[in-house]
Amino acid sequence: MKKEMSDVSRLIPCSVVLLSTGNGTKMDVMTATSMFVSEKPPLFVVSVAKGHLTHTLIEETGHGVLNVASTAQVGLAKKLGSAHGEKVDKFKKFAIETEKAKMVKAPIIKGSFVSIECNVITSFPVSTYTAYLFEGVDFKVNKALSPLAWYLNRYYSLKDEAK
Numbered sequence: 001m002k003k004e005m006s007d008v009s010r011l012i013p014c015s016v017v018l019l020s021t022g023n024g025t026k027m028d029v030m031t032a033t034s035m036f037v038s039e040k041p042p043l044f045v046v047s048v049a050k051g052h053l054t055h056t057l058i059e060e061t062g063h064g065v066l067n068v069a070s071t072a073q074v075g076l077a078k079k080l081g082s083a084h085g086e087k088v089d090k091f092k093k094f095a096i097e098t099e100k101a102k103m104v105k106a107p108i109i110k111g112s113f114v115s116i117e118c119n120v121i122t123s124f125p126v127s128t129y130t131a132y133l134f135e136g137v138d139f140k141v142n143k144a145l146s147p148l149a150w151y152l153n154r155y156y157s158l159k160d161e162a163k
């Protein structure tokens, strides 16, 4: 089979985050992937396609919440990865429960493994995306839940420790 360079990104196991945004009036949430780039300060990178409502709201507010999806949210992660906030109110359509964040106007998505409230430190354009460097300013974790991972277009739970 021919090796396609564009397939290589699928070979990296990724986090699954429900990236929520909001300005106090309008809010949105989409599935994305994110990685940490520094522990102190806690910095994360996330790239968002230009034209998404998520992109518009991050540009407007300079913040967002990285809700790391739990295994119980796999169905929600799939739905939020294809529905567009410009066309549908995802919170109503998918009956998403939220709670107020402490430091930002974007909502916390209930049932997530950890919700990290973030401010944008800097951003730069990458092809049809904007890559955002987020700084975590508060977080809420539910250790009774387990995080989801994404690999080769499938979702996985992280059950067994490799030794």
Ligand SMILES: Cc1cc2nc3c(=O)[nH]c(=O)nc-3n(C[C@H](O)[C@H](O)[C@H](O)COP(=O)(O)O)c2cc1C
Residues within 6 Å of the ligand: 016, 028, 029, 030, 031, 032, 033, 034, 046, 047, 048, 049, 051, 052, 053, 054, 055, 077, 078, 080, 081, 082, 083, 084, 085, 086, 150
């Ligand atoms: C597992 C998964 C990961 C995704 N990661 C990203 C991402 O990192 N950046 C992005 O722009 N879109 C990503 N998407 C696609 C968006 O979630 C999708 O386009 C969404 O409908 C955009 O929502 P919005 O238009 O309401 O902002 C991903 C989708 C899935 C299923």
